[in-house]
Amino acid sequence: MTERPALTEDEFRRLCEYLYRRTGMVFTEAKRYYVERRVWERMAETGAASFAGYFALLRTDTRDEIQQFVNAFTVNETYFYREEYQLKCLTNDLMTERVSDKQAGDPIRIWSAACSTGEEPYSIAIWLLENWSRVDEYFIEIVGSDIDTRVLELARAGTFGKRALMRLPAELIGKYFQELSAERWQIEAQLRDSVSFTPVNLVEPGQTRQHGQFDVIFCRNVLIYFDDTSRRLAAENLYDNLLPGGFICLGHSESMSRISPLFDVRRFADAIVYQRPGTRT
């Protein structure tokens, strides 16, 4: 990529404010290089000759540029069975609690709230099929969402490289994936068809509330990108998206207690998770 002139202080500030309003993500001067790289990429892609020209394209949303811009700023690297201890917690404790007053055939809804290219929701599906003995008794709906529409397309396609599968036992790769080429696998059609993917911005109440309430939400390593106000707002949105008594799993370095007092802390053998208080209605 051709090197471009650095953004002025005012340009950088206006861009970061715009990005914050759209996504809740906060970038400071410390991340200037990261921000500028992505702006230059978008300028090259759109043919904008100057930052002012590009910013005008962005603000008028010419050729869906807002979504392309947001996509450029998201971090999407993940892999199957990441933070496996939470999956163990899901089947050892969370599911048992959630079905305690459900009937056979009732729905169980699980949301992977920042699913990137699909590794997390597909991991949940495989883990449940492999490790939860009561999996056949209920209708389990798994929803994956992300703010980045580009990764959702990849998630729906369900093809993965060697690195994404590095934690999966070979036996499971053989069972649930088809090898497409050297070091490229596609998850089997039945699994692809059983997970739905949809764009959601976690700081937009209008977008989160349309998806209804869930039994368990996985929201790992997302809130770290938000500032305090956006974190509080996202926590309140997630609270509304949980059924009373439902659980939320955060990344290992994240603590809901530092963000919001809305949830109860539950310490299980495999993980600490957060629970919306109240009994099921």
Added chain:
Amino acid sequence: MPLVRKPTQPAEPPKASAGEVLAGLASANPEARWTAARAAAELADSAGALAAALPQETDARVREAMFTSLARIGTRESLRAMLPMLRSNDAALRTGALDALCSSHFAAHELLPQLLSDPDVDVRILSCELARSLPSEDASRSLCTLLDREAEVNVCAAAIEVLAEVGNQAALPALERCAQRFPQVPFLTFAIRLATDRIRAAGSRD
């Protein structure tokens, strides 16, 4: 296979009118107040109604949502509406307001000088926390100005605690002057030594 995909066609639930939202803030039903408190952030001119409803609110969850909405609105008016709550006898209201103000960069920049000069000692103590969200130079400048004129030991202690974490080398002379003014207060002497050591150590790493 027990896993199912529902054809989700998400539909935006109908939005309540401004009148319904504002009336909801006074509902007897906490669920309705929670919904109204969250929806109020998307209304123009709802800051006054939120600020008026907050001191009467008894449900901690609804109160939290009201503070989040005031912080989200983020205007001068919405942030100023929280300032009287810093004087409240209700600790939850005080800390709720402080947390919401701390989440706003505007509050730290614009309101901090006024708050650090407030005649109420408790307000000055709480306001030191706001400086944490400022860049190190700005935080050091604001808190050192306070330290040089502050007569109340507990306010100095609050400022020193924040300086220990976010202060820079420019804060060292003010810390030294503060130590000289309060030699008879051992905990302050200790806190200043700790802050000074931390700032020096951080400076030597840079």
